[in-house]
Amino acid sequence: MTRQELQDLLEDVRSGAASAEAAQDRILQFLRQAPFEDLGFARIDHHRQVRQGFPEVIFGLGKTPDQIAAIAERIVAAGHSLLVTRTDPTAHAAVTACIPDAVFHTIARTITRPGRDPAPRGKGTVVVAAAGTADLPVAEEAAVCAEIMGNCVDRVYDVGVAGLHRLLAEHKRLTAARVIIVAAGMEGALPSVLAGLVDVPVIAVPTSIGYGASFGGIAALLGMLNSCASRVSVVNIDNGFGAACVASAINHLP
Amino acid sequence: MTRQELQDLLEDVRSGAASAEAAQDRILQFLRQAPFEDLGFARIDHHRQVRQGFPEVIFGLGKTPDQIAAIAERIVAAGHSLLVTRTDPTAHAAVTACIPDAVFHTIARTITRPGRDPAPRGKGTVVVAAAGTADLPVAEEAAVCAEIMGNCVDRVYDVGVAGLHRLLAEHKRLTAARVIIVAAGMEGALPSVLAGLVDVPVIAVPTSIGYGASFGGIAALLGMLNSCASRVSVVNIDNGFGAACVASAINHLP
Amino acid sequence: MTRQELQDLLEDVRSGAASAEAAQDRILQFLRQAPFEDLGFARIDHHRQVRQGFPEVIFGLGKTPDQIAAIAERIVAAGHSLLVTRTDPTAHAAVTACIPDAVFHTIARTITRPGRDPAPRGKGTVVVAAAGTADLPVAEEAAVCAEIMGNCVDRVYDVGVAGLHRLLAEHKRLTAARVIIVAAGMEGALPSVLAGLVDVPVIAVPTSIGYGASFGGIAALLGMLNSCASRVSVVNIDNGFGAACVASAINHLP
Amino acid sequence: MTRQELQDLLEDVRSGAASAEAAQDRILQFLRQAPFEDLGFARIDHHRQVRQGFPEVIFGLGKTPDQIAAIAERIVAAGHSLLVTRTDPTAHAAVTACIPDAVFHTIARTITRPGRDPAPRGKGTVVVAAAGTADLPVAEEAAVCAEIMGNCVDRVYDVGVAGLHRLLAEHKRLTAARVIIVAAGMEGALPSVLAGLVDVPVIAVPTSIGYGASFGGIAALLGMLNSCASRVSVVNIDNGFGAACVASAINHLP
Amino acid sequence: MTRQELQDLLEDVRSGAASAEAAQDRILQFLRQAPFEDLGFARIDHHRQVRQGFPEVIFGLGKTPDQIAAIAERIVAAGHSLLVTRTDPTAHAAVTACIPDAVFHTIARTITRPGRDPAPRGKGTVVVAAAGTADLPVAEEAAVCAEIMGNCVDRVYDVGVAGLHRLLAEHKRLTAARVIIVAAGMEGALPSVLAGLVDVPVIAVPTSIGYGASFGGIAALLGMLNSCASRVSVVNIDNGFGAACVASAINHLP
Amino acid sequence: MTRQELQDLLEDVRSGAASAEAAQDRILQFLRQAPFEDLGFARIDHHRQVRQGFPEVIFGLGKTPDQIAAIAERIVAAGHSLLVTRTDPTAHAAVTACIPDAVFHTIARTITRPGRDPAPRGKGTVVVAAAGTADLPVAEEAAVCAEIMGNCVDRVYDVGVAGLHRLLAEHKRLTAARVIIVAAGMEGALPSVLAGLVDVPVIAVPTSIGYGASFGGIAALLGMLNSCASRVSVVNIDNGFGAACVASAINHLP
Amino acid sequence: MTRQELQDLLEDVRSGAASAEAAQDRILQFLRQAPFEDLGFARIDHHRQVRQGFPEVIFGLGKTPDQIAAIAERIVAAGHSLLVTRTDPTAHAAVTACIPDAVFHTIARTITRPGRDPAPRGKGTVVVAAAGTADLPVAEEAAVCAEIMGNCVDRVYDVGVAGLHRLLAEHKRLTAARVIIVAAGMEGALPSVLAGLVDVPVIAVPTSIGYGASFGGIAALLGMLNSCASRVSVVNIDNGFGAACVASAINHLP
């Protein structure tokens, strides 16, 4: 119920076109009304595209293929873009049964299908940088998600700090970005070094790559939180999707 | 040495206006040349304003008042804006001995003085939200830093999630922001709730407010890293300055 | 041996109806007497229903199907209600061999069968709220346990804080509760927000849902322990059963 | 705005007693209206007593004596009961300047003064048990808070598990409680043992008492979260106030 | 009430020498009777010497000098040996006001005074070994406590593993022990090496000596728990008193 | 080389029965001589029985069945008792190929076979107590190891603190022990309660039983290290073998 | 481009043998030129042998057999020595398809093949010591890596501190080393003891061997970081390769 609808309704009451009881019901119902669809095991938030620029995303981990397919079908039916993260080929098979043209991105472990109204284009380029080959699943999750959210993505991979020349060789591409996502495991030093070379926001994604005292990504996480380079903010370990959301929000600022 | 300068130099060699030896010296010297001033105990990075939009900032913790004053004097002498964080009245006294109009912000524990060329204005407003009264030192550090970096700042304080009506009452100011900084301690839930209400980037700053199992801000930090709301990225515990840097970089995007 | 029985016994000694030796034996034996049944690998506490309102519960984890079935049989034989938690279909098959009408709750991973004397009804309703779909196994464990313990249960699922309208839409059901159980993973913010909306006790159950810096539920646990909303107390990660016990004890208070 | 007020307002519009514009303004204003008083550095929630049975409480830690006194004065002015926790004699002196009869509880580090309308009485007794002498500050915080919230409190102190006879000697007082708060440090075993003796809810408060591997209360916290006795829920380390809130909410259930 | 006393009582009832009522009272009273003295803030366990071979010990940390003196006076009045740990000269001054011959051990931070009936002598010698000079406060606490508990103590100090010859030079004294206490900080390797040289029980006490990654004794604690030498058991960080209790219990075995 | 042998050797040199060169060789060789057998991948310490009262024990974890069998064969060939811990039926099959009468203890996951010279008998009884059924593998490892080491063992199982009557019912067996091993998981409170009831040394073994905030036994470990009952020392999580070694060393003290 | 090449180029410009444009291109291209080969998923650093004495090494964990084989082929094609760590027989099979004489080291889980120009010989011997049999995989990784890097390696295994005589028996081999690598798990005390016996650098490698409170190698790591013996430095848990790199760099110092 928009402000205009409220104004109209009250005018109707004044003019007698609507009874006070009906108006009361309407207002109370609006307050109760949930802008979501209840599947029993999940409430799909169809208003999210309006509120936040991209429809609800399906986090695949811990959901059955059938649950994923059921939610996916309703999202597509509503005309929205489909994005499933942390998923696998089995879930993809279940989804394609009802949405034949849904695409599975192997490294990114992600399913996508553009909606009726594709996401508006962001203003610039999102660079996704990765320190090592093992960080690619997280980097690709970020890249694939950023693309479906309407961003032009440039991938700059295998540019870890132990061989600075590999990073410096890509200086031009880095400075062309509007926002940069950096995925790195082990000591997680890449965002610090990279942020010293550019003047745009840098979103650091620690990855769980490493062993021993990497503690499943904690070392990289702490390194990024303590970055001596300002302009670095951090998302959860392995959270390529979250990094893409932040980067896309920045890239879509007018 | 810009690309143009290199082109000119080589042309001079060709024309005989410069000797090959001189040109070699010049190029080698450029590669060696450090764009900083060496005070013995610190190297002031005078090129940072050019590279990253704001001059070097003095992190006061662990520096003596004399060291702070010495660095501050050189920064101001270079015409840059002065920003000292994590400082105190003693350091302020030392600074005002040579920079009389430097201002001390009590709650933010910060010294500022605009430079000859003030920072360019950001495009929109940076909202700084704080969950409770005890979070104000961190929130104010973020706000004061964002202001000296050229941002219009709107403070929305004491809007913790245990009394949702206080947050919802400020919905309009929140939606008017281009980027939002949120400082919260204890369970650190405010960024999650707030990010669900807006569509701009949210930068979460965990504070060390709390006791017992808050572990000096770890609980809030983990809460923010695990936020179920996307578009939230996180900086270090109590790092109001870092949040301001990220927010300012976002707000200054063209 | 009640106070009355002791009085009678001593009277018998005085009157000669019982010898001093026999009385001594009887008293000593009572002190030794364990109100439990010893199966060799376990001691079933048959007096627990008297002492604490519900018979001994079988914690399935780490017990073989045969052990579970053997203990279950003795509990049912004593006329008590049967409740097995953290179990699976294999154990259920073993149990149904001797207790054909024992029911397996798939999501809750729980076996139940009401006893001869069903648990007395609690005074009000226990609301079980869950933040996301992935929290359902824990929420359902709480719900199923609370039901067999004699409580009317109302399930309010998928009401995480990132979409406040979903929670606010259920305000009425929440305020109708006598006690609320809240299961949430990731940042675990739901209990804080929810406790600000009601005036009854809230029992928070952190779930191990999440990844990276959720550390198997630690982030949610810390968030709940540091809740800025009072009236929130916490049980162990994934401990839906424990939450049900606390809620049922509260709901059965006269 | 109650449902009745809305009904009346709409009736007024229908009858012409109120214009549609005025009605719209009134409804919109209600949605915006914040039921709190803004002191600049804090927003006092005067509606909390209505919503949750007890007025806003002042958490003293990190607030100046002047801030505490200012907030205290407004709470008392509104006729509410005053409760300040984690405070000290200096703050008490500041408070008594405007509220002469405010009482300071030394061990509990708490200031109280009953309001115009004292809190309604809870139905039963709240037992506050403490394992050792060193746990008394936390236990007393719980006891003093529970009393001002309208509960009859029975203190059972120095009943740690290393000397079981001290605990068993108080069996009668324990079983007379409607709800029990247990404060314990070191290994935090008292709630487990105590909960096995009674059938009411037990709220465990780990204290930071101990040294070495007690890690400031973590050992006790973990012990309580892993209690093998069901019906135990836990609050934050040293959070006597929180335990009192939970216990009082339980004790005030009809 | 011993088994004999019970037998006698019942015989008295049978013979009429005692009424059944009196006998009942006596038995019930015994069950209720607490073998402790209640000072209000503490319950002194006067039966501990009977049950466990040494009277109650005063843990000084967190108690005021007056509280310590009050408890000390009652213990001495009961004829028991006095032992106060984790204390200081101020508390000693308060104690000597009523117990003039109480001795303060500076390094051990301990007060002692033998009781009327000194502790029985243990069978052998307790060796207290320390890795470095900085571990002496903990080692001395162990040594002083073991002595007042009736043990012959041999101190072997500054025998850390980085200079094996210092340890091997004391091989003879080590093998003469009935039980060995080892205090060590930093990496805590001394118990492992020492336990390989002897065949008696070794009680390891990690100390909080160290810095950085010693984490206040955690490194030493973990090292000792993971000792590749069997026959090593561990007490809490800095818990010299606890080690003495264990060693004394072992040394007093018949 | 004993002191006597050295004396004889030097006398031989003096008398000319041995050359100085030969004597030098002999002494140097003794200093080099390793009292162990080198299998290439392991050095079997055949002197351990002499030095420490029990031969070398095979820790099965991480060794192949063939490695275990090879070491076992040499230990048995030397006439020693065989003890293999943390092993499984596959390794047992490999061992029985060369040692047909080696016994596998299923719950304890241990292989034993008495040697030619069985271990001398300890003076008293070792009680092995366990809190719950799930702690049996650790308790049985302790019991089986203690038995092969020459101790009379009494098992007291399923006596957790949540049902105190089960523990108190076994008071007599507990007080008959010369030393007590206590295995407990979850909050690990049993050693504290039990140590308050007896006056002999108590060796606490935390088990990894539990879930969530038990953190694989850390909660129990911390609880035991912080035990408010003195005379408790602790071994590593799940280290039943280590507890048996300590208990056996105590029980074999003359 | 060497300093000489730059000099020549500029001379050519001066003499007209090269145009200024061509020289500019050449210099700019050098600055851009990356001394690596881009396979799409990885950038092979062929200059590393020149810069750091050994070619790029393939870290096998997380790479597919095909990826490993593809990188291996290019490294061998460039004439470099091949070293693959953390790998398995499947990857070895893939590698031998194109490099038939590549060798798989089973315990070390490593593939090696010397290159055209074998690594120069180090000056002395690298001793690799291991505390127990279970540490061999890590010790062997260190030994095999050190050998392919051009070092003479002496293996001293199963010399843990619980049986000092085994270590002391190898004193001569230890003192013959130029640098010593020590692999140890559990309490990780071997480096401390060993470093007290020699005067060369000791590189400690904590292994993940152990259970319970060894926390996957953390106990050993902390023990080594807190070593009371100086001259000990530490690498990551299980990082035999890293230890070999450090040792080889030391051993190759002129």
Place this chain on the structure above:
Amino acid sequence: MTRQELQDLLEDVRSGAASAEAAQDRILQFLRQAPFEDLGFARIDHHRQVRQGFPEVIFGLGKTPDQIAAIAERIVAAGHSLLVTRTDPTAHAAVTACIPDAVFHTIARTITRPGRDPAPRGKGTVVVAAAGTADLPVAEEAAVCAEIMGNCVDRVYDVGVAGLHRLLAEHKRLTAARVIIVAAGMEGALPSVLAGLVDVPVIAVPTSIGYGASFGGIAALLGMLNSCASRVSVVNIDNGFGAACVASAINHLP
């Protein structure tokens, strides 16, 4: 007793120049003889210079000025170089009372005085690099210690990775080193970047500089342990002395 002395002694026995008894005494005494001086509270290891190239060093933390002075006097009396770390002006005053020319290094918090026989010179230069101004105390401790141990030291300070040009400007000095010590706090990335630029061993010293999630140096420590650059080994947090010992041992290799 050297091998030659033993040979001579035995020859004397053979020739009758020494009795067998005297020889036996001499050998036994040697085995007992401790090459240290016992001050009661400390055993000074005067043979360390022979065994390990530098005399015993006094770790000042936790020692009184008098203890430091007493040990210092004996070390100097033995002709050794004096090195006291972690000390302060008060201890320096006590030391100069007996050793007037002992020097106090303010930033390094260290006392030094060369001995009669200065340490032999190392072969090359030890570079000590520091990331920021706040890391200087640790870096200076390393530098001062390395100098007194006989090394030529080159200090390269304030070259953190956020401004790469500052580090690259010192490339020449870095490549001139024989071994490099790197002190860095916060994310601790400098060793990774630096080790990629040189081919000598790099010893990383994490410092406790930072706040929030730096956890007193843990973030830097983990970053260094997980360095993606090989040839990096790590010492304890703030352990400049230990780094100097390792570097000096490397630099003194022939």
